[in-house]
Amino acid sequence: MRHITAADISAFEKIYRLNLVNGLPGFKPANLVGTASPDGQTNLAIFSSVLHLGSDPAVLGMVTRPNTVPRHTYQNIKDNDGCFTLNHVPLSLVAQAHYTSANFDDKVSEFEECGFTAVHRDGFPAPYVAESPLSIGLRLREEHPIFNGTVLLVGTVEHVYLREEGLRPDGTLDLVTLGETAISGLDGYHEVLPPQRFGYARPGQFPKAE
16 A cells, blocks of 8 residues: 655645545545625635535535635625525536636636526525536525635535435435535536445444445
């Protein structure tokens, strides 16, 4: 087994290091983050850094890159009452989703350039992706700077919209039926396969697949 140290990582060529470190967490969720400026200019960007932070209240986190250059998503969230949307990416639209990572001008809408439809629901200020099988409306509650310049944004869930067939009777989500994708590294998109599920784990009772 190969051993890579922190010193090795620092010495790697930049692109090699980016590829390696971005792949270390394993598979990650694919989300399109929808925002709008106060004047209504929409923005859409692919993120793989969304994480669950709590269920009661429902709280999700998202890590943004350092603000050493203009970050349209971050600025729109700050300027538009903290509102943003997370939109799961269907496997059939991964090319369009990846295209949103291009460095478009802030006056250009990635919705239009990348082939997505912006839709507003129930008076929420940030746009959703009409083509997404599961969309979430969030409002920024906290932000936490990280020592490397990235920022953890903490948002409370205000709205959830999903296709009925993706919600199981016990509240779990059937992401396979929704046709969703997962991300590896910076540019790998993967089909989601049926899961192997287990009941609640208890000491002395080895888990059995359901």
